Amino acid sequence: MALIGKIKEKSGWAIGFIAIALGLFVVGGDILGPNSVILGNDSQNVGVIAGEKISAQEYGQELEVLKNNYAAQLGRQPSEEELPGLREQAWNRFIEKIAYQKQYEKLGLAVTADELTDMVQGDNIHPAIQQSFVNPSTNQFDKNLVIRYLKSFDTLPVNAQAAWINFESQLGPERLKAKYENMLRLSTYVTKAEARREYEDQTTQADVRFLYVPFFSIPDSSIKITDEQLQQYLDKNKSKYKGENTRTIQYVTFPILPSSQDSSELYQEIKDLAKGLAAAQDDSTFARANTDVPANAGYITMDQVPQELQGEIATFIKGGMYGPYREGDTYSIYKLTDIKDDSVASVRASHILFRSDSTAASQSEALKKAQEVLAQIKAGASFEEMARIHGADGTAQQGGDLGWYTQGGGFVKPFEDALFNFNGTGLLPNPVKTEFGYHLIKVTQPKTRRKYKLATIKKQIAPGEATREEAFRKADEFAGTTSTSQDFITKVSKDATLASFTAEKLRPGDNNVNALPNAREVVRWAFSEETEVGDVSQVFELDNQYVIATLTGKTDEGQVNVDNYRPELTSAVRNELKAQQIMQKLGTPTGDLQALASSYGGQAQVNTAQDVTMSSNTLQNVGFDPEAVGRIFGLKKGQRTQPFAGANGVLIIELTDLTPAPEVADYSQYKNQVTQTISSRSPYYINEAIKEKADIEDKRYRFY
Template identity: 50%
Template sequence: MALITKIREKSGIAAAAIAISLVLFLVGSDIFQGKSSLFGSNSQEVGEIAGESILIQDFQKKVEEATQNYTAQTGKGPSEQEASMIRDQVWNQLILDIAYKKEFDALGIKVSDEELIDMVQGNNIHPSVRQQFTNPQTGQFDKTFVVQFLKNLKTLPVEQQQAWDRFEKSISQDRIRAKYENLMRMSNYVTQADAAKEYQAQTAKFNSKFLFVPFFSIPDSSIKVQDSQLEEYLAKHKDEFKGTNTRSIQYATFPVIPTKQDTVEFYNQIKKLAKDLAVAQNDSAFAVLNSDVRTPYLVSYSEIPEGVKEQLATFQVGGIYGPFKNGLTYSIYKYGGLKKDTLFTMRASHILIAPANKSDSAKAQARTRAEGILAQIKGGASFETLAQMNGMDGTAQQGGDLGYFKNNGGMAKSFEKALFGFNGAGLMPGIVETEFGFHVVKVTDAKTNTSYKLAAINKTIAPSQATMDKVFTTADAFANANGNLASFEVALKKDRNLIMMRAERLTENASAVNNLSNAREIVRWAFDDNTAVGDGSKKVFEQDSQYIVAYVTGKSEKENVKVEDFRIELTALVRNQLKGEMIAKKLENKKGSLEQIAQAYGAGALVETVQDITLASGMLNTAGPDAIALGRIAGLKNGKRSKVFVGDNGVFIAEKLGGAPAPALADYSNFKNQIQMMNTQRSSFYINEAIKENANIVDKRYKFY
């Protein structure tokens, strides 16, 4: 039974959908017959994928099935966030079933019955099957468990048989997609010319002296950009500005802050809980039952809040301490002493450099790259920045942070052995090699097996219902008195204490508005067919501890790109274009050395020199990594001067002073591998984007949820 539960957790769509029974009760079946205006549209279509219309009835049925699976697996209904997640996953599954399947079918890619059997119980076990049937105590996979399970499958309840069917379907789809992506990757070939070009860009060095007049030397206020110029620029560069359906809003926020009376009542509650905690027979259970925010009873030193750490040395076993304040949450603690664990806990960050393949040359290249990164960090470079730039796993965007972990086999054996053999915190001196690649590692919290027994009651101060009602009345009166954007702007001028926020370019399916995490209702209102630019919400939206009154200030459309959609970006580009023309015109026909030309130009002109610059990673001092300038300078002959030209960041006149050409190279394999590895890393993303673009996906879920 435990096994099939695990399979259902993995095979089902791990999310849920909101129940719509109340909606059906209120509006009846008209909602699915095109008669309801509840969602601002009479259409039954929730979207279109690869020319196939998706009706709300069909989509909702799949959502309800996934909801039932979720409830059966977890024993509870979904939260709002989980409901949103399940709708996304049902939609993504439809994209896979329709758009991807057309691509698979066109190429004749499929998984035969024999191949499926081989993945489940044959010689090439699918990783998901291996994971499900691995003994957690021994860490060993036993195929006989799979065979025995399948023999008994027909004796299991129907829902468990269905769970297995879904599981087999999921691994079959995973295999088909892997075949397709591998086919696409194998079709990507790096030529000798590409490798030679990359070698030259990385290796050939040049020296240069150049005159540079940055765009910022001319004040923006002195350049007047006309709408006609913006229109002309957009028309010439329309491929660079893709349209999207967005809304921009302003909103007034009315925070609900606990009153003095609310605070007094809260402190009385905290005092009573502290007294009860002191005499509770099971202090940890009592703390859990009475906390708004639950925290573990056994915690390592690193997990203890800083304010508590400062007083921890004074704690006596059985004593009550606090309250400690963290935002609006107050915590009281009962200290139970120390506990030594058999396992150690630590926290670390890493930068994974994975080889492009299993060949010795690829491994050597990956090791060299990892050692180079380690050397940069030892030289003072930021570990987190280099992790974001180079990391090849999901931790990269978090600066490589792995969080806290124990020496219980949760990490690769060689990784765990190296880290828990390291004493203290800081950068590990050498590279750690695992089956995944080469790791640069920084221990952020040293290993420890000491835990602290802290029964914590965490209570968040909240306003009373009377306080909430009073603020709502104020917000509701404001909404009724200021029904459109014009009156809202007048109100802002009259009341300087009114809190106003902006949210630009909200997308159709956005669930957050700035720091308002569950703002789906506001977004749906903004995209409603009956909501126009300039309209006010008229109703008050409740968001956590505040009330919101919103106004639509702008909109953009996917099929109708306008200057207004990209006014800020376009204005900056056109302004720099005009500055470039002005500067270039002033520099033309000036003679003499670069210093003489700079002096003749006047304020703003700089003459700078750079040494040993490469085309791949050159920095031109004040001008930065100006790609146009780097290319123009690299293309000059030694001792020659360029004409005046406009770069990315300003206007240049450049002289090439020589350099060190790239030595002749007989074998470009390493550079071929570099390019191939980068292409491989990006291929899944590019394939996915290409299929979705080709499918002409129209997503109208925002009208219904």
């Protein structure tokens, strides 16, 4: 009885415990599992902007809206190459909705309903609406068309309504951002002192004489650099080198190339299609249904006849079949469905250009040479050979052949007139003058007004299933027997048929990997939180090749080390060490610069530069070197600097003359210049400042 009493006493607690346990069992996966919000997991977020998490679902919905708008405007879905741009637009919309909005709220900026109405049907119509509602009779924007459109809005197709609603939803944010940017832009103020300084920077001129020893005068191989020196330089210049989230991979490709069997099978297919095309009553429809490459289905002039068919023109008959022809991986067959005469003529010709400029001497020389060569051709010399020897344009290597040309197709008028006023074939009797020089012309095919209509089928040789399976088998075998980067490198070194490639500093948003297009899946794998340095990927299929990668290096935003910037650091430290060597050899220089240069050796140059201005930032024979230019204007006439390291070498600069800027009463021109420069850069600087303040974490690479 005592035991039963104890059970009754504790039963409430026990039942509660069981209920909690059952609850945890049911929802534990959501609360304490890998995607737990309580445990701080953000695996379903694409990023954070100004402290606000952006879920993958939210971002996906925004992206879908942009994709639908794109499809509505162009009549097709965006391609793989176009998707990264749309993803960036979607992300920027969130930056504006969150980071910009915080700034708007601090300033009390807003867009009223009246403003929105004004942008659609008021006095300040949005440019997009002005372009869309144009009266065809006046070719001008018509506000009545907008009002009529809005009144009939409920009767419009659903996709049209959705497109308008989306457009309207962007009007407010767009106007708000414009207000904000204009407010900050208008806050720009340039003082008279700043305007005067700009005037003096542009107008004060200095003449200098300088000794210059370029860094490249010392071979790179003679400079030994240690990691300790690189680290010391990095520690002193941390502000120059920001941490980046990057990955470096090595990869191999297994191309899926058509086999001889694939080619044979396609050749048989194209022959069967030729029989079908020959017998087809509606040949144009048959061709369109069976071709891989769309072709011109209308009448074409001689210059538009495919190159492989031009040799067959003499045998052209209506209903005739031509081909198959092979060019690269494409087979072509043609059926001549109709022939007609047109008002515009075509002719085939060759020419030899003797180029001249506008001076009388140049033209006289070109004419003399043209007449000499013309005499040789009339005496029996080959026109084609003379074109190869004397031709001054790109046709020379083809013996001057211009191919078929249709009247009005773009030749300069004197040339075209001479060509089409000549009857038959053969050499024109005299050189023809144009703005380019003098031409000798030979008509190789007589004028014709014929136009042709062709039904065309082009089939591209594609890898068959067996070919794809064999390529995948090789790739899968490589991946299945390779578990580390060292295995990867060893296998590649032992197999002469494999070539490996390195892609350095991939970034999370990259879509391509070197020359591999649409390689987004490879990039996502490289940035996956589960991928470690040394890991080897699964097999990726990219277009017509299989790819396997290994992660060989990574850098993170929060950590900067020498390997992140090794090439840049090495170059900077190498130049520092070269500068030390050069200045040590120069010692404490005295005397004339030329004598110093002779004492130093042939690598030292003495040059002069006239009319140097502070705003130029460049020095003749040295290049871009703002520090060197700045030092010039710190000198008095006759003074010179001690040796110093510039951007490209060591210099000693002597000021030989200085022409101060003349006094002017009005600096408004320069004040406007500075104001316009600052104003034009304002949107960029504003955007960068807001993004920096928002402390953005972009994790979209985990999903896209």
